[in-house]
Amino acid sequence: MTGDQYDQLAIADPDELSILHVDMDAFYVEVERKRDPSLVGRPVIVGGSGRRGVVASASYEARAAGVHAAMPTAWARRLCPAAVVVTSDFSGYAEASEAIAEVFESVTPLVEPIALDEAFLDVSGAHRLFGSSPEIAWHLRGAVRQATDLDCSVGVASNKTLAKLASVAAKPTVGPSGPEPGLGVRVVERAEQLAFLWAHRVEALWGVGPVTLRRLNDIGVFSVGDLAAVPIERLVATIGTAHGTQLAALARGVDDRPVHPGGIPRSVSHEETFDTDVRDPDRLRGEIVRLADAVASRLRANGLGGRTVMVKVKYPDFSLRTRARTLAEPIQTPRLLANVAHELIARLDLGSGIRLLGVAVTNISETSAPSGRSPAEASVEAATVPECQLQLELDVGRPLDGASGSARDVESGPTGDAELDRRLADALDSIRGRFGRAVISHGAAGLRDGAPGERRWGR
Numbered sequence: 001m002t003g004d005q006y007d008q009l010a011i012a013d014p015d016e017l018s019i020l021h022v023d024m025d026a027f028y029v030e031v032e033r034k035r036d037p038s039l040v041g042r043p044v045i046v047g048g049s050g051r052r053g054v055v056a057s058a059s060y061e062a063r064a065a066g067v068h069a070a071m072p073t074a075w076a077r078r079l080c081p082a083a084v085v086v087t088s089d090f091s092g093y094a095e096a097s098e099a100i101a102e103v104f105e106s107v108t109p110l111v112e113p114i115a116l117d118e119a120f121l122d123v124s125g126a127h128r129l130f131g132s133s134p135e136i137a138w139h140l141r142g143a144v145r146q147a148t149d150l151d152c153s154v155g156v157a158s159n160k161t162l163a164k165l166a167s168v169a170a171k172p173t174v175g176p177s178g179p180e181p182g183l184g185v186r187v188v189e190r191a192e193q194l195a196f197l198w199a200h201r202v203e204a205l206w207g208v209g210p211v212t213l214r215r216l217n218d219i220g221v222f223s224v225g226d227l228a229a230v231p232i233e234r235l236v237a238t239i240g241t242a243h244g245t246q247l248a249a250l251a252r253g254v255d256d257r258p259v260h261p262g263g264i265p266r267s268v269s270h271e272e273t274f275d276t277d278v279r280d281p282d283r284l285r286g287e288i289v290r291l292a293d294a295v296a297s298r299l300r301a302n303g304l305g306g307r308t309v310m311v312k313v314k315y316p317d318f319s320l321r322t323r324a325r326t327l328a329e330p331i332q333t334p335r336l337l338a339n340v341a342h343e344l345i346a347r348l349d350l351g352s353g354i355r356l357l358g359v360a361v362t363n364i365s366e367t368s369a370p371s372g373r374s375p376a377e378a379s380v381e382a383a384t385v386p387e388c389q390l391q392l393e394l395d396v397g398r399p400l401d402g403a404s405g406s407a408r409d410v411e412s413g414p415t416g417d418a419e420l421d422r423r424l425a426d427a428l429d430s431i432r433g434r435f436g437r438a439v440i441s442h443g444a445a446g447l448r449d450g451a452p453g454e455r456r457w458g459r
Contacts, residue, residue, distance in 0.1 A: 017133045017187065018124035019259065021155040021163035022104070022140060025172060025182075027117035028057035030150050031096050032086045043067075043083040045076050052273055052355060053085075060172055060179035072318075093117075096148055103143045107136060112259045118167075120160055122259035137185040157188040159255035165200060193253050198225030205250050207243060215239055227251040268306065269360030270294040277316050277353030284350070284357065285342060291359040292338035296331075299361060305330030306361030309340040313348055314356035323347050330365055333424070337361065 024030070028046040033039045043062035047055045053073035065080035073085060097116040104111045107130060110122035123136045130136045137154040144152050155166025170186035172179055188196050202224055203213050215238050221227050227235075228251040236244035249255070270291045278284055288311075299305060309331075310324040323344040331337055341359050 024117035161255040271358030299332040305332040305367035307363035312358035
């Protein structure tokens with residue numbers, strides 16, 4: 001980078017570095033260590049413990065042996081035989097996440113959660129009370145530690161992309177002798193942001209998945225600096241207009257996305273990892289209904305609906321396939337969601353069985369006032385629902401009117417929720433709110449132990 005480029009980016013006021021990305025360090029592992037102090041200092045894997053399990057998080061001691069998230073637990077055990085595998089208790093992670101969120105909100109109302117263990121913060125309005133952005137970052141580290149006894153890493157920068165990369169740079173690392181402390185806080189000053197950004201591998205950028213990475217590698221792009229040097233015309237020809245334009249901007253350090261406090265989620269999904277590969281169409285039909293029911297319940301509880309339905313399957317060889325369909329109107333009830341999901345999975349080859357099934361809704365918008373609580377926690381309101389409306393079995397095998405059966409991955413579809421569907425869903429929520437989720441189920445799903453999608457990392 002030339003001196004002129006640095007000069008163009010330099011800004012005198014350090015408080016304009018107003019975007020923070022806070023990421024907890026080995027969050028699931030550290031929550032488990034709080035619960036069981038005997039795990040401190042030992043290699044720990046959190047996730048599914050059986051032969052179909054997947055690693056959700058690994059301690060830095062386990063990472064030193066090559067263990068990483070999304071790896072099959074069986075592989076992780078071979079890499080690190082001394083590791084202790086802990087089956088997750090998600091309620092504990094949610095409780096810790098709530099305490100962390102309270103710390104963030106004590107500094108700024110502009111908090112955008114990304115997951116249970118990370119969030120973006122806009123601290124532009126907090127300088128008078130808490131000092132400069134780097135001072136706020138150190139304050140947050142201390143406050144989170146005091147509130148939860150957990151550590152976090154904080155990136156400070158002028159935009160989301162740089163702040164995210166900075167928080168990674170602030171994290172602990174794994175050296176030859178084991179875990180090594182990280183910086184804790186990494187500040188990317190305006191004058192250094194391009195040098196910092198361009199040194200990263202190109203896959204560090206949002207939107208560079210395996211397919212895009214292969215295409216970029218084919219044209220000699222391996223770092224963000226390489227990407228920044230590619231003419232926009234060549235980039236667009238390689239990966240498409242929208243994607244190429246977006247990545248070209250990110251490679252120049254341009255990212256104007258604001259922090260959206262409590263914003264509408266990009267998607268709502270549930271997925272299930274099966275103990276054995278599933279081939280039986282009737283079994284899959286029931287699983288689709290269970291997952292669709294869980295997704296629809298979350299949408300209704302938050303006053304949301306979505307227009308795009310997506311199914312995801314993972315085959316025994318760990319390859320993934322997805323199919324999606326976009327409807328004309330947003331939906332939030334299980335009948336239509338299950339029907340569309342069933343149609344989509346019918347397009348996939350299931351002959352070898354599948355090890356994982358997921359159902360998701362995207363293209364989300366607000367459809368009503370959110371209840372502010374999950375259906376399982378809802379209080380029962382007085383209602384008069386005719387008995388016939390409690391016949392809850394879904395006709396998931398019948399094609400939707402107007403369904404084209406096209407092989408395209410995303411297509412337009414006809415309808416939205418019917419009034420009867422909504423009333424049935426409300427009745428279901430009320431019953432579960434009083435007696436629990438397990439007391440009633442859709443006929444095709446059957447009554448099973450556990451909540452839909454709870455085995456997110458397998459057994």
